[in-house]
């Protein structure tokens with residue numbers, strides 16, 4: 001009898017107007033979202049030389065294992081990480097030489113960008129960025145229906161600051177990944193300062209690869225309330241799997257973001273402790289940046305020796321090159337030899353773009369030998 005009652009009740013609920021209306025809205029949204037592809041992750045090829053995601057393999061695995069060993073002794077996973085992000089923020093502030101009330105953290109810088117879009121942007125917001133830009137950011141804009149205007153990179157994969165600014169009149173917000181993923185291009189510091197001076201809305205400068213470049217704009221936040229600099233442990237510190245991102249912005253934004261928008265416990269205890277320990281050992285890590293930069297120039301020089309490729313300058317830990325109509329052949333031949341790189345295809349006038357991460361000397365040599373073959 002109870003089962004029958006339940007059936008009756010369910011039927012009456014399904015028939016109610018409210019239920020139908022909610023269902024329709026839900027279905028509509030679901031249909032709309034199902035048309036999106038989402039961020040396309042690289043294919044996992046097990047045992048391959050992984051040069052497809054700009055990770056940092058120059059940092060020895062043992063270095064990270066030591067960090068985790070030390071970190072696990074410092075946390076009790078039974079507890080919520082109360083006070084944990086605050087502790088990491090204060091260490092980050094010291095490391096960056098900025099006040100701690102201007103630093104916030106996220107579960108990877110992806111999450112910071114996502115929370116920003118979800119809370120500050122609507123379908124009416126217009127964002128100015130470059131073409132290409134960070135693919136995750138573009139996908140997230142699509143998810144929230146935020147409009148983006150893109151300024152095309154030149155044939156040399158550079159951007160002209162005045163041309164970029166000329167498109168900013170109707171924009172509410174600027175997002176630039178600097179250095180840019182995937183081109184490796186970075187505006188000069190003067191050009192970035194020009195953008196900050198001339199543009200009135202918020203400017204997000206994503207410095208995920210800042211440590212491999214010539215400069216950072218973190219110190220400009222102090223005098224520029226419209227600047228938000230996003231950074232991460234993923235690339236420089238070789239901690240992509242830990243999901244540790246952070247930002248530097250004005251006090252008011254930082255306070256509202258950390259107190260209201262961000263989850264109460266965005267980072268797990270182990271990640272917090274590893275992050276703190278990694279900062280303590282940052283001197284050991286910084287020597288790795290110069291090694292990666294040197295290797296980057298070697299890879300560029302070597303790729304340029306084949307006139308079939310267009311190879312672009314880079315300020316990051318990867319190199320973009322156009323293999324033209326041979327891109328699939330090069331990509332597949334490398335994959336057959338167990339080397340995974342990123343296939344990007346058409347970017348502007350360049351039809352067959354490929355992006356390769358700079359790894360250890362040995363990894364890069366293997367890649368270059370395979371290219372030669």
Ligand SMILES: *Cc1c(COP(=O)(O)O)cnc(C)c1O
Pocket residue numbers: 054107108109110111134177180181206208231232233234235240243244245
């Ligand atoms: C890799 C990358 C990030 C991301 O990182 P998290 O791992 O989420 O911190 C952010 N921006 C750009 C441009 C990137 O390439």
